[in-house]
Amino acid sequence: MTMNQQLNSLKEFQLVRLTGDIHPWGVRRHAVHRRGSLGQVGQRQRPSKDSVESVSALTQMIRLPITIEIRAGALNDLSSILASQGLSTSGNIGVVVSPGSGKAIAQRLAPVLPNARWHTVTDCTLDSAVQLAEQMRSGRYDVVVGIGGGKIVDTAKYAAAQIGLPLVAVPTNLAHDGICSPVSILDSDAGRSSYSVPIPIIVIVDLDVIRQSPSRFVAAGIGDTVSNISAIADWDLSHQETKEPLNRLSITMAHTAAQSLLHHPGTLQDDGLLTILAESLVVSGIAMNIAGSSRPCSGGCHEISHALDILFPGRNALHGEQVGIGAAFATYLRGDSEMAGRIAECLSRHSLPITAAEIGFSDEEFAQAVLFAPQTRPGRYTILEHLDLSLDTIRDAYADYVKAASSVNKNHVELVKI
Numbered sequence: 001m002t003m004n005q006q007l008n009s010l011k012e013f014q015l016v017r018l019t020g021d022i023h024p025w026g027v028r029r030h031a032v033h034r035r036g037s038l039g040q041v042g043q044r045q046r047p048s049k050d051s052v053e054s055v056s057a058l059t060q061m062i063r064l065p066i067t068i069e070i071r072a073g074a075l076n077d078l079s080s081i082l083a084s085q086g087l088s089t090s091g092n093i094g095v096v097v098s099p100g101s102g103k104a105i106a107q108r109l110a111p112v113l114p115n116a117r118w119h120t121v122t123d124c125t126l127d128s129a130v131q132l133a134e135q136m137r138s139g140r141y142d143v144v145v146g147i148g149g150g151k152i153v154d155t156a157k158y159a160a161a162q163i164g165l166p167l168v169a170v171p172t173n174l175a176h177d178g179i180c181s182p183v184s185i186l187d188s189d190a191g192r193s194s195y196s197v198p199i200p201i202i203v204i205v206d207l208d209v210i211r212q213s214p215s216r217f218v219a220a221g222i223g224d225t226v227s228n229i230s231a232i233a234d235w236d237l238s239h240q241e242t243k244e245p246l247n248r249l250s251i252t253m254a255h256t257a258a259q260s261l262l263h264h265p266g267t268l269q270d271d272g273l274l275t276i277l278a279e280s281l282v283v284s285g286i287a288m289n290i291a292g293s294s295r296p297c298s299g300g301c302h303e304i305s306h307a308l309d310i311l312f313p314g315r316n317a318l319h320g321e322q323v324g325i326g327a328a329f330a331t332y333l334r335g336d337s338e339m340a341g342r343i344a345e346c347l348s349r350h351s352l353p354i355t356a357a358e359i360g361f362s363d364e365e366f367a368q369a370v371l372f373a374p375q376t377r378p379g380r381y382t383i384l385e386h387l388d389l390s391l392d393t394i395r396d397a398y399a400d401y402v403k404a405a406s407s408v409n410k411n412h413v414e415l416v417k418i
């Protein structure tokens with residue numbers, strides 16, 4: 001059974017968990033963050049031991065997608081997928097697209113979706129999402145379909161939740177694990193905020209569409225998924241040091257997603273690898289939904305990436321590229337040189353960066369980001385908070401990491417601790 005089939009069978013498993021910050025068809029705003037990126041789910045109060053034990057399993061529910069479609073040409077079957085799943089037999093749907101690539105998709109699909117109304121959004125601001133919701137409120141749609149990159153899907157997620165409609169996500173690239181996450185990240189005057197929204201009811205990944213996106217926006221998804229390994233190690237460390245509760249189901253899913261890619265021999269030109277990547281991104285999103293936070297997919301690796309975003313605005317690379325480097329370095333700091341080597345080798349195999357210099361940051365800038373990283377996510381305990389390194393120590397550790405990373409190639413799978 002493929003992961004795709006396993007996911008489809010999961011719809012039978014309707015154990016839905018109401019954590020208090022994820023509402024089935026509503027929106028809950030989290031604390032405002034300085035700046036952030038995907039995976040930065042709003043800060044939550046760590047549940048006490050008592051509160052965890054007081055929640056009966058019978059009252060917990062986890063909302064899952066009812067199906068996922070990952071294959072070439074899947075988008076052409078949008079109408080029949082919605083009808084077969086009982087979401088829309090009339091085709092009365094609101095479709096959200098970008099003005100660029102979305103326009104071409106709209107022109108291609110319009111003849112087979114005669115009852116659809118097309119909405120164009122140009123940014124991922126809260127204002128745009130609210131405006132979109134108002135536009136769609138009068139449409140009497142059966143469902144909202146978001147076709148585009150992360151910004152379009154996030155805006156559509158929020159608007160759909162505002163008007164109480166399910167959201168079908170159709171990502172046009174695979175750059176990060178937000179395609180099936182219960183989070184919408186939007187900008188406003190207060191900065192970038194994350195909002196809890198329902199996870200998409202269906203995810204459609206058309207491999208023909210994905211192949212048309214820049215390869216960098218596909219490879220980055222590998223970095224984001226592989227970073228789960230470091231995030232899970234951080235969660236486990238926190239459990240040991242602070243007694244933070246673990247969710248083993250969430251960990252299993254996030255870990256399986258990462259491992260599927262870590263050792264996959266394929267290239268981004270192969271449908272096989274693209275399918276595994278899309279599946280892994282969906283599974284990562286579900287793992288976050290089960291955990292009720294980004295914990296299984298976001299640790300010190302993401303703190304480092306958030307710090308680069310905050311300290312060097314406008315110079316940041318893709319989220320998946322930054323968290324990939326963060327994951328390899330955090331794993332190196334953790335003393336697991338073998339796993340650090342495997343992560344670096346995987347990144348390198350897909351032409352992803354493994355050092356800060358490859359994405360335009362000096363060693364000193366990267367060290368400054370690592371020092372600042374714990375401040376980006378107060379309350380999250382990772383290897384960075386655990387070691388509480390000084391700037392000098394970070395400089396030395398990163399210099400050692402870079403020396404070790406320079407030896408990484410397809411035949412070398414261990415970053416020897418210097």
Ligand SMILES: [Zn+2]
Nearest residue numbers: 038039224323
């Ligand atoms: Zn991420």
